[in-house]
Amino acid sequence: MPERLVVVLDIGKTHAKLSLWSRGGDLVRRESRANARVAGPHYSTLDVAGIEDWLTETLKGFGSIGDIGAIVPVAHGAAVAIIRDGGLAAPVMDYEFDPPPELRATYRAQRSAFSETGSPAMGMALNLGQQLHCIEHFYPEALHGDAQILPWAQYWAWRLTGVAVSEVSSLGAHTDLWAPEQRAPSAMARRRGWAQRLAPRRRAHERLGPLTEKWRARTGLGQDVMVHAGVHDSNAALCSARAHPEFANTDATLTSTGTWFVSMRAPASEAGAPKLLENSGCLFNVDVEENPVPTALFMGGREAELLGGARLDDAGRQQALVAASARVMAMGAMALPSMVEGAGFFPDAAGAWRDEPPDRTERDAAIALYLALMTDVGLGRIESTGTVLVEGRFANCELFTRALAALRPRDSIYVSADESDVSLGALRLICPARGGAGVLKRVAPLDHDIAEYRSAWRAQISARTRRA
16 A cells, blocks of 8 residues: 655744654655734734645645645744634734733733743734734733634644644743643633633644535645644754754754744753743743653844845855855954844844945854854853754755854754644654654864954944943
8 A cells, every 4th residue: 555645734934834744754845835914903913824725726736746644734933823603703812913012011911930930021913822812902802702722733734624732832822821841831821811712732743634525615625634733843953853863862952943033952851951041032932742851043034134144054055155255354344233123032122233234145154153143142142062963944054053153153954944843743643653854964163253342242242332
């Protein structure tokens, strides 16, 4: 009998991706679409209808390739859906919506302490509690009746199956709704009545059931296609990393790169977990086994865009960028944080250029160095040591990874050139016997010294922060 294939639905902030896999980890087909922001009457929303139309047509096409047996949803952790009476009770909020000051103030007065949730107060609408607070204000009836609260990955599982669940790696992703040490909803979530509205919790790998009759008719897929509960995207990448021997049984950190640069540390023991400070760009995520995961994050991909960076991962530009980095450091050109207001490791600092290079290659080299400097700060704040595995789009930027290796000479920096680590991690949830994404590559540090440049960069940040 031919092997049944697995579909991974990965709904990121910037792109939605659908990939088709053998159970052994061979990629059969991958499709993607750019996600749009949709203007709503009260706040910007995610393009739920557009994603669903694309998903329908792409699943139909995948079904013509081979026999599909399973679908695993994956999504970022900063979106929440409220369902009621078989549909959405309110539009799904785009986390880049900036709540009115009065709504932000009234919400923050009610938040549980960072010591309980490991979830800091973040900018825009990055905390799911902030989103729920705003939605209840704009749509007072949203949480009435049979309403249930679903994380974004589990919304898509529900849409496909009609089975409403929540899952801990999604609930524990800077939502303010989860208390990692208690392995239960936070005090605020209980006080606001949100905990009681959370859909029943299921493990990420668990089967929820087959596609609904409507989806079978729309896609032509069979009634024996099983949909699983799904997982938070960074945690899916962590599941993939843990399959590599270089990562297993040691103190290791995964740095996942895309719109966000997310560094998740797996300490060798509970005693090795750091004490994190609020407002430091750090938090505790929760993995699929409900364990707290020290995490540092900043919007690296978005900051690169705002700084004017272009195609930093283009294979044909890597040697030129590395060569330009020496000139950039010699002239003292540097990007300073933070281009995304209120986020990252220096939330009170206003992003700026110092001696911005007019040459495009030199400017892009400075941006790659900036990403390495910021990643180094985050790794330091979660006390990362030992092995660091870089995955995602920017793992293909040689200057970024080599600069990071130069900044952290005591660590072993590896790259996974496969951009499918999130999908492979989701696949590993339901096919745990399969290995990692192939052989990892050890990164060689830059030939030229970067320590003086880092010192100057940090001095500039300190001076600007003091003036502010």
